[in-house]
Amino acid sequence: MYGWLWRQLPGGPAWRTFLAFVLFVAVTVVLLFVVFPAAEPHLPFAHVTVDQPSAPT
Amino acid sequence: MLESVPAAGPGPGDGSASPPRAGQRVRTPVGSRPVVGALARGLGELLITAGFVVLLFIAYELWVTDIFAARDQHRLHTAIERTWSRPAVAAPRTAPRAAVPVPVPVARPGDGFAILRIPRFGSGYAPVIVEGVTTDDLRKGPGHYPGTALPGAVGNFVVSGHRTTYLHPFGDLDRLRTGDPIVVEVADRYYTYRVTRSEVVAPNDLAVIAPVPDRPGVRPTGAMLTFTTCNPKYSASTRLVVHAQLRATTMKSRGLAVAVGAG
Numbered sequence: 024m025y026g027w028l029w030r031q032l033p034g035g036p037a038w039r040t041f042l043a044f045v046l047f048v049a050v051t052v053v054l055l056f057v058v059f060p061a062a063e064p065h066l067p068f069a070h071v072t073v074d075q076p077s078a079p080t
Numbered sequence: 081m082l083e084s085v086p087a088a089g090p091g092p093g094d095g096s097a098s099p100p101r102a103g104q105r106v107r108t109p110v111g112s113r114p115v116v117g118a119l120a121r122g123l124g125e126l127l128i129t130a131g132f133v134v135l136l137f138i139a140y141e142l143w144v145t146d147i148f149a150a151r152d153q154h155r156l157h158t159a160i161e162r163t164w165s166r167p168a169v170a171a172p173r174t175a176p177r178a179a180v181p182v183p184v185p186v187a188r189p190g191d192g193f194a195i196l197r198i199p200r201f202g203s204g205y206a207p208v209i210v211e212g213v214t215t216d217d218l219r220k221g222p223g224h225y226p227g228t229a230l231p232g233a234v235g236n237f238v239v240s241g242h243r244t245t246y247l248h249p250f251g252d253l254d255r256l257r258t259g260d261p262i263v264v265e266v267a268d269r270y271y272t273y274r275v276t277r278s279e280v281v282a283p284n285d286l287a288v289i290a291p292v293p294d295r296p297g298v299r300p301t302g303a304m305l306t307f308t309t310c311n312p313k314y315s316a317s318t319r320l321v322v323h324a325q326l327r328a329t330t331m332k333s334r335g336l337a338v339a340v341g342a343g
Contacts, residue, residue, distance in 0.1 A: 024125040054133065059140045064215045070316040071250070071309045072213050072225070072240045073285055 141245050145219070149246035152220040156192035156208035164267045186230070187211040194231050195265040196222060196239070196249075199340050200256055207249045209264075213240050222249045222307075225289060229303065231264040232271040232329060236304045238289045243309045243320075250309035253320055254278075262305060262324050263339050269331050270339035273305040273324035280311055280318050288321045302326065 028046075032039040187193035192208035213223040222241035229235030241250035256262075262273040281288055288308065291300040303326035311320035327343025 024122045024129075026121075051136065054136060055140055055144055059137055059144075062137075063141070067316040070283065071218065071242055071319070073281070073283060073288055073308055073319055073321075 145245040146247050149219060149221065149242075153208060153247065156210065156220060157195075157206075160192045160195065160208055189214070189226070190217050190220065192221070193224070193266070197263040197265060197270075197336065197340075198256070198260070199263075200260050201252055207241075207247070209239055218242060219246050221247075228289060229291065229300075231266055231305075232269075232303060232326060234303050235291045235300045236289060236293060236306050237264070238306045238308065240308045243311070244314055250307060250320075251313075253307055253309050253322055254311075256322055261340050261343065263336065264305070265332075265336075269329055270336060271303075271326055272328040272330065272339050272343045273303075274327050274343055275322060275324045278320065278322040281321055283316065283319055285319070288319075288323075293321075293323050 029039060029043070032042045034042070187210075189212040190210055192210050194209045195206050196209055198205055207221045209222050209224055210217050210220050211224050211226065213225055217223040218240065222239045224230075225238040225240065228238040231237050241253075242248050243250055243253070256275050256278065258275050258277065260275045262275065264271040264273065279288070279294075287294050287296050289306055290296040290298070291304075292298040293304060293306055305324040305326070307322040307324075308319050310316040311318045328339070330339035330342050
């Protein structure tokens with residue numbers, strides 16, 4: 024997976040390392056600001072209110 | 081102990097034959113090896129990546145949400161100070177003067193309308209309470225259940241807050257003891273509640289937020305406060321609930337220290 028990704032990146036080793044780092048940061052940002060906030064309400068430990076069993080918390 | 085294990089393999093008789101055989105078994109099927117190897121490596125990399133994503137999510141929950149909530153709380157504090165410093169809108173002269181306590185006006189969902197102070201949690205503890213208990217409301221700070229009483233009013237002022245994430249305003253709710261003061265600051269006064277009891281209930285136990293806690297349908301005569309949060313920590317199988325009763329109302333000009341000691 025990562026070997027394949029490395030071979031797809033253009034340029035020399037230094038440029039590839041830089042691009043890989045940029046990709047890593049981009050994925051992290053998407054996870055932190057989009058995926059995790061969207062996933063969080065579906066996980067149990069954020070539920071702090073008392074509600075009817077059917078109501079979303 | 082450890083050295084006896086590898087020694088047992090090459091030791092007696094066929095020891096010289098077994099290592100090449102093991103090597104051959106991996107090498108002989110010429111066509112299948114790269115595919116199996118690539119698949120195994122891909123799967124391994126995928127699993128390692130998934131592990132890092134889970135770790136990142138834990139870090140997000142424990143620390144990154146704190147950063148988000150701190151930013152929101154800073155904005156709420158700025159907004160509420162600005163609102164409170166503005167001269168109050170003059171009430172029409174014909175309106176009858178409301179008896180003490182004066183309920184604060186209902187805030188819009190997500191807006192802050194009161195500041196919570198609990199001396200047990202330190203002098204720096206002053207989260208802004210927002211209106212509403214949706215996911216977005218609670219990310220900003222402790223949220224007031226719409227429809228329950230307002231601070232100081234007869235009935236039950238119910239507030240929910242996060243236990244472990246988003247600055248965990250109710251992280252230490254289990255440390256509150258009977259008689260501890262809980263001060264709710266509104267525009268011009270402090271309401272001093274004192275803890276009466278705490279309980280652990282099922283997540284669907286709506287009776288705890290009734291106007292008279294745990295006695296739904298009973299007409300309230302006193303001003304109560306109820307906090308709810310998830311329990312145990314890092315889980316949500318039950319809810320931790322703390323009840324308190326209004327004991328005193330102190331004008332802000334007399335100072336927070338007077339309000340803390342009142343009642």
